[in-house]
Amino acid sequence: MTVKILADSACDLSENHYKTYDIEMVPLTVHLDDQEYKDSIEIKPKTVYDAMREGKTPKTSQVSPQAFKAIFTSYAEENQPLVYLAFSSELSGTYQTAKMMEQEVKESYPEAELHVVDSKCASIGYGLVVLRAAQLAKDGAGTDEIMETAVYHAKYMEHIFTVDDLEYLYRGGRVSKTAAFVGSFLKIRPILHVDDGKLIPLEKIRGTKKLHKRMFDIIEERGKDFSNQTIGISHGDDYETAKKIADAIEEKFNPEDILIEMVGSTIGAHAGPGTIAIFFLNNDYK
Structure with a gap:
């Protein structure tokens, strides 16, 4: 039986990716104006970004244990293999919750092929790992091959990103109030990355042109062979900048493909509008 990717x-x-590769998606929750919304189903990123521009502070919460239990139980009952690739455990409790529910369901269905994998990735970096796993599943690969390849892609997935306003990271507890104020005043923008699932500051750059040039330098320093891989770009409601960066990447690195998507509500609620992120493998494509 074909392995299902969650x-x-x-x-x-995008919804198109879920349909094309038969990926099931479970939403995190976005809290805005005293209301709860299922991310990407009941609320779209644009709504979150517009609210943040108005000074509002949306919050997010992980997937509930009940949601995972229902999904895992349904696959166990049908005896269909399921691989859940989770949002980084360093950025959300969703992975830990899923692991608990996996064990609980397996108490009732000990033969169930349920597998929960910590991607230690986020946004389209995470999405690219999911797509690779889904491609293998569609081609009939087994759970071992899918998980081995997904873990490899996750391990070598670079996340190089910047935010437009440090105030949003301050609200999310990522930088101090002083750093946010000084950074905004001096037009300083940080370059950050994800290391072993954790958000790590790399450098601070003053000026947009210097910032983008440095991001390209980092791609060149850390990247390897782009000819057979997809480079991902995600943006916080700034498609114009993302497209300019994509065109420059196409010209300079000539990757097999470039995927541009908006940073979703869950991550966007913390990073804010104007975020730009670039994702690529720093090792051979597998």
């Missing part, structure tokens, strides 16, 4: 909404893939 992802959560923090992978920032």
Whole structure:
């Protein structure tokens, strides 16, 4: 039986991707104006970004244990193999919740082929890992091959990103109030990346042109062979900048493909509008 791939909404893939590759998606929750919304189903990123521009502070919460239990139970009952690739455990409790529910369901269905994998990735970096797993599943690969390849892609997936306003990271507890104020005043923008699932600041750059040039330098320094891989770009409601960066990447690195998506509500609620992120493998494509 074909292996089913499950992802959560923090992978920032489009509905078209879910349909094309038969990926099931479980949404995280966005809290805005005292209301709860299922990410990407009941609320779209644009709504979140517009609210943030108005000074509002949306919050997010992980997938509930009940949601995972229902999904895992349904696959166990049908005896269909399921691989859930989870949003980084360093950025959300969703992975830990899924692991608990996996064990609980397996107490009732000990033969169930349920597998929960911590991607340690976010946004389209996470989405690219999910897509690779889904491609293999569609081609008839087994759970071992799918998980081995997904873990490899996750391990070598670079996340290079910047935010437009440090105030949003301050609200999310990522930088101090002083750093946010000084950064905004001096037009300083940080370059950050994800290391072993954790959000790590790399450098601070003053000026947009210097910032983009440095991001390209980092791609060149850390990247390897782009000819057979997809480079991902995600943006916080700034498609114009994302497209300019994509065109420059196409010209300079000539990757097999470039995937542009908006940063979804879950991550966007913390990073804010104007976020730009670039994702690529720093090792051979597998």
